[in-house]
Amino acid sequence: xxxxxxxxxxxxxxxxxxxxxxxxxxxxxxxxxxxxxxxxxxxxxxxxxxxxxxxxxxxxxxxxxxxxxxxxxxxxxxxxxxxxxxxxxxxxxxxxxxxxxxxxxxxxxxxxxxxxxxxxxxxxxxxxxxxxxxxxxxxxxxxxxxxxxxxxxxxxxxxxxxxxxxx
Amino acid sequence: xxxxxxxxxxxxxxxxxxxxxxxxxxxxxxxxxxxxxxxxxxxxxxxxxxxxxxxxxxxxxxxxxxxxxxxxxxxxxxxxxxxxxxxxxxxxxxxxxxxxxxxxxxxxxxxxxxxxxxxxxxxxxxxxxxxxxxxxxxxxxxxxxxxxxxxxxxxxxxx
Numbered sequence: 001x002x003x004x005x006x007x008x009x010x011x012x013x014x015x016x017x018x019x020x021x022x023x024x025x026x027x028x029x030x031x032x033x034x035x036x037x038x039x040x041x042x043x044x045x046x047x048x049x050x051x052x053x054x055x056x057x058x059x060x061x062x063x064x065x066x067x068x069x070x071x072x073x074x075x076x077x078x079x080x081x082x083x084x085x086x087x088x089x090x091x092x093x094x095x096x097x098x099x100x101x102x103x104x105x106x107x108x109x110x111x112x113x114x115x116x117x118x119x120x121x122x123x124x125x126x127x128x129x130x131x132x133x134x135x136x137x138x139x140x141x142x143x144x145x146x147x148x149x150x151x152x153x154x155x156x157x158x159x160x161x162x163x164x165x166x167x
Numbered sequence: 168x169x170x171x172x173x174x175x176x177x178x179x180x181x182x183x184x185x186x187x188x189x190x191x192x193x194x195x196x197x198x199x200x201x202x203x204x205x206x207x208x209x210x211x212x213x214x215x216x217x218x219x220x221x222x223x224x225x226x227x228x229x230x231x232x233x234x235x236x237x238x239x240x241x242x243x244x245x246x247x248x249x250x251x252x253x254x255x256x257x258x259x260x261x262x263x264x265x266x267x268x269x270x271x272x273x274x275x276x277x278x279x280x281x282x283x284x285x286x287x288x289x290x291x292x293x294x295x296x297x298x299x300x301x302x303x304x305x306x307x308x309x310x311x312x313x314x315x316x317x318x319x320x321x322x323x324x325x326x
Contacts, residue, residue, distance in 0.1 A: 006230060017224030021189040022211070043190075051230040054189030056182050057221045057318050058214075066317065068265065070238070070274050072305070081309070088312040095313040099238065101305030106238055110317060137240075137274060139265035141249070144256040144275075146263060147318035151310045152227040159187065 006051070009034065013042055014052060018148045021054045050152045057147050066110050068139040071121055072103035079130030080104045086128055092120060095151075103135065172217045177202070181210050182220065186316060189222045228278065228310070235279040236262075236307040240271035246298030248272035254296045260288050271303070 006014075012032055016023065025043070029036040046052045075083045080098050084105045088096040095108035107125070111117040117136065126134045177200075184196045193204040193211075200207075214220035228236065243251050248266055252273050256264050264275040279285060293299060 014224060014226050014230060018226065019223065021222045021224050046230075050227055052224045052226045054222070054224055055314075055316065056185035056189060057223060057316060058182060059219055059318065070265075070267065084309075084311045093312070094315045096311040097236065097238075097307040097313070098309045098311065099305035099307050101238075102240075102303055103305060106305055106307075110315075135269070137267040137269035137271065139267050139274070141266040142264075143249075143252045143266070144261060144264045145318065147315040148223060148225050149228060149231060149233075149262070150225045150315070151313035152225075153312065 009038075010042060010046060010051075013039070013046070017043075017052065017054070048157075050154075050157050053150070053152050053156050066112055068142065069109055069111055069117055069121075070137050070139070071107040071109065071125060072135040072137075073105040073107065073125060073131055074133040074135075075104045075128075076130045076132075077104060083128050083130055087125060090120065090124060092116065103133075172219060174214070174219070177206075178210055178214060181207060182214075185211075185220075185222050189224070225314070228313075231278075232280045233278040235282055235285075236310060237277050237279075238305045238307070239275050239277055240267075240303045240305075241273040241275070242270075242300040242303075243272040243298050244300035248298075251296060251298045255293070258288070258292055260284070260292075277304075 009032065013028065016028055016031070025036045025039045029039045032039070043052075047054075073083065073087070084096050084098050087093055087105065087107050090109075092111060093107050093109045095106075097106050098104065099106050109117075109120060111120065117138075121134050121136050125131060180200050181196060184191060184199060193207040196202070196207045197204045211220065211222070215222075228234075241251070241255075252264050252266060252275075255261050255273070255275060260277050260279060262276045262278045264273060266272065267274045277288070279288070289302070293302070
């Protein structure tokens with residue numbers, strides 16, 4: 001994928017909006033010393049290029065029991081993409097990548113109980129055609145974590161047309 | 168941090184709208200849900216003030232020039248894993264790091280602009296850290312999905 005070149009203003013916009021996406025174009029324009037039209041145009045372009053997306057991050061229920069787990073999946077290489085796409089459709093799975101290494105697909109999920117995790121790893125993922133082995137490890141302590149950098153997918157971009165924009 | 172904070176269906180509906188479009192105006196959300204803009208504004212502020220909600224821009228790996236993503240599992244020897252991970256996370260290339268159960272002690276995600284950066288990172292930077300017995304990578308050849316809607320939220324000032 002060719003990545004459009006970002007300049008300093010783009011980077012500043014991303015930084016400001018990563019802290020709070022609900023700040024008005026007007027306030028951003030004043031803070032960064034540019035016009036409101038520039039801010040609006042830049043945001044629109046960054047969205048259209050799939051470089052940023054506006055969303056809500058919540059911590060509801062997280063203090064109780066939610067834990068992160070890494071699920072390494074050994075699957076026939078020819079079937080890795082299909083399996084990865086099916087795993088990505090599971091709602092409790094936050095991240096899926098096709099990998100080269102000690103497994104072919106890595107999934108990262110948040111789970112509330114060991115029963116949930118067992119169901120996900122054994123009942124749902126291990127039962128997929130082509131999957132040989134599933135290896136799970138649980139994060140007991142998270143030392144570094146960044147929810148602000150993500151993969152923006154075609155589906156996310158398509159949603160833009162539906163949601164429209166403010167301003 | 169308050170443990171008695173509770174959310175109701177109205178809060179949940181507002182959050183759902185914000186997940187779809189974090190830049191929707193209070194008035195747009197109010198119209199969709201049959202509320203007033205003042206209610207929407209007050210509800211969002213209440214959740215934000217309690218550190219239960221952040222409405223943010225998330226950016227794609229490529230916006231930061233990260234073209235290489237890999238997961239690295241680490242076996243630690245002769246030193247508490249928690250001390251090793253504290254040193255690892257000082258490097259900006261270490262994007263996420265966790266102490267984990269199982270065969271390995273640390274699971275981390277590493278981002279690079281280019282594979283050329285790998286020798287310096289592994290040999291020079293990680294090479295100075297005591298207690299790393301082995302590092303086993305899984306290189307992402309395609310990221311199908313990577314998005315966390317739920318995350319620990321720090322107080323505003325600390326971000």
